[in-house]
Amino acid sequence: MKSELHRVKAERIERSIQKLNNADYEITIEACMLAGTHWFNLARHQMAIGDLERDVMHAEFIDGIQRVQISVLAPALLPALDEIEGYRTGFVRGDLEGGEKIAARCRDLLDVIRNAALHCELPKGK
Amino acid sequence: MKIEAHIDKFKRLDELLARLDPQGDFEIWYWTILNAGTAIINAALHVTGLTREDNSFASQIPNIYSVAGPDGTRHLEYVFGVDILHAGMPKIEGRLPPAIATAFSEMELIEEFRDPCIREDRPITPDIIRSCSSAYAKCVAAAKSVVRI
Secondary structure (H helix, E strand, C coil): CCHHHHHHHHHHHHHHHCCCCCCCHHHHHHHHHHHHHHHHHHHHHHHCCCCCCCCCCCHHHCCHHHHHHHHHHCCCHHHHHHHHHHHHHHHHCCCCCCHHHHHHHHHHHHHHHHHHHHHCCCCCCC | CCHHHHHHHHHHHHHHHHHCCCCCCHHHHHHHHHHHHHHHHHHHHHHHCCCCCCCCEECCCCCEEEEECCCCCEEEEECCCCCCCECCECCCCCCCCHHHHHHHHHHHHHHCCHHHHHHCCCCCCHHHHHHHHHHHHHHHHHHHHHHCC
8 A cells, every 4th residue: 555545544543543432442452553553554665664565464473674674764663563462462352451551551652653654764875 | 251251342342333433433443343243253152162261362373372370470372262363263163053154254244344444445435334334233143142142
Protein backbone atom coordinates (compact mmCIF):
# COMPACT_ATOMS: atom_id res chain seq x y z
CA MET A 1 0.00 0.00 0.00
CA LYS A 2 1.23 3.53 -0.69
CA SER A 3 2.62 5.41 2.27
CA GLU A 4 -0.04 8.13 2.16
CA LEU A 5 -2.76 5.47 2.44
CA HIS A 6 -1.07 4.07 5.54
CA ARG A 7 -1.33 7.52 7.06
CA VAL A 8 -5.00 7.84 6.12
CA LYS A 9 -5.76 4.40 7.65
CA ALA A 10 -3.78 5.14 10.80
CA GLU A 11 -5.55 8.46 11.30
CA ARG A 12 -8.98 6.87 10.71
CA ILE A 13 -8.28 4.24 13.36
CA GLU A 14 -6.98 6.89 15.75
CA ARG A 15 -10.25 8.83 15.39
CA SER A 16 -12.14 5.66 16.32
CA ILE A 17 -9.88 5.07 19.33
CA GLN A 18 -11.26 8.29 20.78
CA LYS A 19 -14.62 6.53 21.16
CA LEU A 20 -13.06 3.82 23.33
CA ASN A 21 -12.62 3.91 27.08
CA ASN A 22 -9.71 2.21 28.75
CA ALA A 23 -12.30 -0.28 30.08
CA ASP A 24 -12.54 -1.40 26.43
CA TYR A 25 -8.96 -2.50 26.83
CA GLU A 26 -8.97 -5.41 24.38
CA ILE A 27 -9.99 -3.27 21.44
CA THR A 28 -7.92 -0.30 22.57
CA ILE A 29 -4.84 -2.54 22.51
CA GLU A 30 -5.86 -4.01 19.14
CA ALA A 31 -6.62 -0.59 17.67
CA CYS A 32 -3.24 0.75 18.82
CA MET A 33 -1.61 -2.28 17.20
CA LEU A 34 -3.50 -1.71 13.92
CA ALA A 35 -2.86 2.03 13.77
CA GLY A 36 0.72 1.51 14.96
CA THR A 37 1.33 -1.03 12.21
CA HIS A 38 0.11 1.42 9.57
CA TRP A 39 2.45 4.09 11.00
CA PHE A 40 5.21 1.48 11.02
CA ASN A 41 4.65 0.70 7.34
CA LEU A 42 4.65 4.40 6.51
CA ALA A 43 7.99 4.66 8.34
CA ARG A 44 9.42 1.76 6.32
CA HIS A 45 8.52 3.69 3.17
CA GLN A 46 10.14 6.88 4.48
CA MET A 47 13.32 4.98 5.39
CA ALA A 48 13.18 2.71 2.29
CA ILE A 49 13.66 -0.40 4.43
CA GLY A 50 12.62 -3.86 3.30
CA ASP A 51 10.41 -4.90 0.40
CA LEU A 52 8.08 -1.93 0.02
CA GLU A 53 5.77 -3.91 -2.26
CA ARG A 54 4.86 -6.04 0.76
CA ASP A 55 3.52 -4.44 3.89
CA VAL A 56 4.44 -5.83 7.28
CA MET A 57 1.49 -7.29 9.21
CA HIS A 58 3.30 -8.16 12.41
CA ALA A 59 6.39 -6.14 13.21
CA GLU A 60 7.49 -8.84 15.66
CA PHE A 61 8.17 -11.16 12.73
CA ILE A 62 10.42 -8.95 10.59
CA ASP A 63 13.96 -10.21 10.11
CA GLY A 64 16.98 -9.27 12.17
CA ILE A 65 18.62 -7.14 9.48
CA GLN A 66 15.57 -4.92 9.14
CA ARG A 67 15.32 -4.66 12.92
CA VAL A 68 18.88 -3.33 13.12
CA GLN A 69 18.32 -0.91 10.20
CA ILE A 70 15.14 0.45 11.78
CA SER A 71 16.70 0.68 15.24
CA VAL A 72 19.46 2.89 13.80
CA LEU A 73 17.12 5.25 11.96
CA ALA A 74 14.10 5.29 14.30
CA PRO A 75 15.17 3.85 17.66
CA ALA A 76 11.81 4.37 19.40
CA LEU A 77 9.68 2.73 16.72
CA LEU A 78 10.11 -1.02 17.16
CA PRO A 79 10.30 -1.13 20.96
CA ALA A 80 6.95 0.70 21.16
CA LEU A 81 5.22 -1.52 18.60
CA ASP A 82 6.73 -4.68 20.10
CA GLU A 83 5.45 -3.64 23.51
CA ILE A 84 1.89 -3.25 22.19
CA GLU A 85 2.11 -6.61 20.40
CA GLY A 86 3.38 -8.13 23.63
CA TYR A 87 0.22 -7.17 25.53
CA ARG A 88 -2.13 -8.94 23.11
CA THR A 89 -1.54 -12.45 24.43
CA GLY A 90 -2.22 -11.63 28.08
CA PHE A 91 -4.93 -9.01 27.75
CA VAL A 92 -6.70 -9.63 24.41
CA ARG A 93 -6.44 -13.41 24.20
CA GLY A 94 -6.01 -13.81 27.96
CA ASP A 95 -7.64 -12.45 31.08
CA LEU A 96 -4.80 -10.91 33.04
CA GLU A 97 -5.73 -8.22 35.55
CA GLY A 98 -4.99 -4.56 34.87
CA GLY A 99 -6.22 -4.20 31.29
CA GLU A 100 -7.28 -0.56 31.78
CA LYS A 101 -3.78 0.48 32.74
CA ILE A 102 -2.38 -1.37 29.72
CA ALA A 103 -4.87 0.35 27.42
CA ALA A 104 -3.64 3.74 28.68
CA ARG A 105 -0.06 2.61 28.15
CA CYS A 106 -0.85 1.54 24.57
CA ARG A 107 -2.31 4.98 23.80
CA ASP A 108 1.00 6.52 24.94
CA LEU A 109 2.97 4.01 22.88
CA LEU A 110 0.90 4.88 19.82
CA ASP A 111 1.91 8.52 20.30
CA VAL A 112 5.55 7.40 20.33
CA ILE A 113 5.08 5.34 17.16
CA ARG A 114 3.29 8.13 15.29
CA ASN A 115 5.93 10.66 16.29
CA ALA A 116 8.74 8.33 15.23
CA ALA A 117 7.06 7.54 11.90
CA LEU A 118 6.46 11.18 11.07
CA HIS A 119 10.05 12.16 11.77
CA CYS A 120 12.06 9.34 10.25
CA GLU A 121 13.86 9.71 6.96
CA LEU A 122 16.23 8.02 4.54
CA PRO A 123 19.72 7.20 5.81
CA LYS A 124 22.14 10.09 5.26
CA GLY A 125 23.84 9.69 1.89
CA LYS A 126 21.17 7.51 0.32
CA MET B 1 -8.91 -19.32 28.96
CA LYS B 2 -11.75 -20.56 31.10
CA ILE B 3 -15.28 -20.67 29.68
CA GLU B 4 -16.49 -17.88 31.97
CA ALA B 5 -13.64 -15.62 30.90
CA HIS B 6 -14.47 -16.15 27.21
CA ILE B 7 -18.13 -15.39 27.87
CA ASP B 8 -17.29 -12.26 29.85
CA LYS B 9 -15.01 -11.05 27.05
CA PHE B 10 -17.66 -11.81 24.43
CA LYS B 11 -20.33 -9.85 26.32
CA ARG B 12 -18.14 -6.78 26.81
CA LEU B 13 -17.01 -6.77 23.18
CA ASP B 14 -20.54 -7.33 21.88
CA GLU B 15 -21.80 -4.41 23.98
CA LEU B 16 -19.07 -2.18 22.60
CA LEU B 17 -20.45 -2.61 19.06
CA ALA B 18 -23.38 -0.35 19.95
CA ARG B 19 -20.98 2.57 20.46
CA LEU B 20 -19.27 2.15 17.09
CA ASP B 21 -20.34 3.30 13.64
CA PRO B 22 -19.81 0.35 11.26
CA GLN B 23 -18.93 2.73 8.40
CA GLY B 24 -16.99 5.48 10.16
CA ASP B 25 -15.26 3.17 12.62
CA PHE B 26 -15.10 0.18 10.29
CA GLU B 27 -11.64 -1.03 11.25
CA ILE B 28 -12.41 -1.07 14.99
CA TRP B 29 -15.98 -2.28 14.50
CA TYR B 30 -14.70 -5.14 12.34
CA TRP B 31 -11.92 -6.05 14.78
CA THR B 32 -14.46 -6.08 17.61
CA ILE B 33 -16.72 -8.59 15.85
CA LEU B 34 -13.65 -10.69 15.02
CA ASN B 35 -12.60 -10.81 18.67
CA ALA B 36 -16.14 -11.23 20.01
CA GLY B 37 -16.85 -14.06 17.56
CA THR B 38 -13.63 -15.84 18.46
CA ALA B 39 -14.40 -15.50 22.19
CA ILE B 40 -17.87 -17.05 21.95
CA ILE B 41 -16.58 -19.79 19.63
CA ASN B 42 -13.84 -20.66 22.13
CA ALA B 43 -16.49 -20.91 24.86
CA ALA B 44 -18.58 -23.18 22.62
CA LEU B 45 -15.60 -25.38 21.76
CA HIS B 46 -14.80 -25.83 25.44
CA VAL B 47 -18.44 -26.63 26.27
CA THR B 48 -18.57 -29.35 23.61
CA GLY B 49 -15.22 -30.74 24.73
CA LEU B 50 -13.62 -30.25 21.31
CA THR B 51 -11.04 -28.09 23.08
CA ARG B 52 -10.43 -27.74 26.78
CA GLU B 53 -10.64 -24.68 29.01
CA ASP B 54 -7.27 -23.83 30.41
CA ASN B 55 -5.29 -21.00 31.96
CA SER B 56 -3.13 -20.70 28.83
CA PHE B 57 -3.43 -17.76 26.42
CA ALA B 58 -2.92 -17.97 22.67
CA SER B 59 0.11 -16.19 21.22
CA GLN B 60 0.32 -15.04 17.62
CA ILE B 61 1.97 -18.34 16.69
CA PRO B 62 -0.21 -21.46 16.38
CA ASN B 63 0.14 -23.88 19.31
CA ILE B 64 2.43 -21.55 21.27
CA TYR B 65 0.70 -20.37 24.45
CA SER B 66 1.47 -18.22 27.45
CA VAL B 67 1.39 -20.54 30.45
CA ALA B 68 1.66 -19.67 34.15
CA GLY B 69 4.49 -21.35 36.05
CA PRO B 70 4.25 -22.45 39.71
CA ASP B 71 5.22 -18.97 40.92
CA GLY B 72 2.66 -17.30 38.64
CA THR B 73 5.14 -15.88 36.15
CA ARG B 74 4.29 -16.66 32.55
CA HIS B 75 6.34 -18.25 29.82
CA LEU B 76 5.67 -19.64 26.35
CA GLU B 77 5.09 -23.33 25.76
CA TYR B 78 3.71 -25.63 23.10
CA VAL B 79 0.15 -26.51 24.13
CA PHE B 80 -2.41 -28.43 22.10
CA GLY B 81 -6.20 -28.63 22.23
CA VAL B 82 -6.95 -25.35 24.01
CA ASP B 83 -8.07 -21.90 22.70
CA ILE B 84 -8.13 -21.19 19.00
CA LEU B 85 -6.63 -17.98 17.63
CA HIS B 86 -8.94 -17.79 14.61
CA ALA B 87 -11.54 -20.13 13.15
CA GLY B 88 -9.44 -23.05 11.92
CA MET B 89 -6.20 -21.98 13.60
CA PRO B 90 -5.09 -24.27 15.09
CA LYS B 91 -7.09 -26.78 13.06
CA ILE B 92 -9.49 -28.97 15.04
CA GLU B 93 -9.35 -32.58 13.97
CA GLY B 94 -12.48 -34.60 13.39
CA ARG B 95 -16.03 -33.79 12.40
CA LEU B 96 -17.48 -30.62 13.91
CA PRO B 97 -21.01 -30.56 15.38
CA PRO B 98 -23.36 -28.57 13.08
CA ALA B 99 -23.58 -25.50 15.34
CA ILE B 100 -19.80 -25.24 15.60
CA ALA B 101 -19.39 -25.83 11.86
CA THR B 102 -21.84 -22.99 11.20
CA ALA B 103 -20.04 -20.65 13.61
CA PHE B 104 -16.74 -21.47 11.91
CA SER B 105 -17.99 -20.96 8.38
CA GLU B 106 -19.57 -17.61 9.31
CA MET B 107 -16.33 -16.47 10.94
CA GLU B 108 -14.43 -17.53 7.82
CA LEU B 109 -16.72 -15.25 5.79
CA ILE B 110 -15.83 -12.38 8.12
CA GLU B 111 -12.12 -13.20 7.95
CA GLU B 112 -12.15 -12.80 4.15
CA PHE B 113 -12.39 -9.04 4.66
CA ARG B 114 -9.58 -8.83 7.20
CA ASP B 115 -6.56 -8.12 5.04
CA PRO B 116 -8.24 -6.32 2.11
CA CYS B 117 -10.21 -3.91 4.30
CA ILE B 118 -8.01 -3.49 7.37
CA ARG B 119 -4.44 -3.98 6.25
CA GLU B 120 -4.97 -2.90 2.65
CA ASP B 121 -7.11 -0.26 0.95
CA ARG B 122 -10.26 -1.99 -0.28
CA PRO B 123 -13.07 0.55 0.05
CA ILE B 124 -15.61 -0.16 2.78
CA THR B 125 -19.06 -0.52 1.23
CA PRO B 126 -22.52 -1.01 2.74
CA ASP B 127 -22.47 -4.52 1.20
CA ILE B 128 -19.30 -5.45 3.09
CA ILE B 129 -20.77 -4.15 6.34
CA ARG B 130 -24.00 -6.07 5.74
CA SER B 131 -22.05 -9.28 4.97
CA CYS B 132 -19.92 -9.00 8.11
CA SER B 133 -22.87 -8.04 10.29
CA SER B 134 -25.01 -10.92 9.04
CA ALA B 135 -22.18 -13.45 9.38
CA TYR B 136 -21.45 -12.25 12.92
CA ALA B 137 -25.12 -12.57 13.94
CA LYS B 138 -25.27 -16.13 12.55
CA CYS B 139 -21.95 -17.07 14.16
CA VAL B 140 -23.06 -15.77 17.56
CA ALA B 141 -26.47 -17.46 17.33
CA ALA B 142 -24.84 -20.79 16.47
CA ALA B 143 -22.26 -20.54 19.26
CA LYS B 144 -24.88 -19.39 21.78
CA SER B 145 -26.98 -22.46 21.01
CA VAL B 146 -24.09 -24.47 22.43
CA VAL B 147 -23.02 -22.18 25.27
CA ARG B 148 -26.62 -21.37 26.24
CA ILE B 149 -26.26 -17.77 27.37
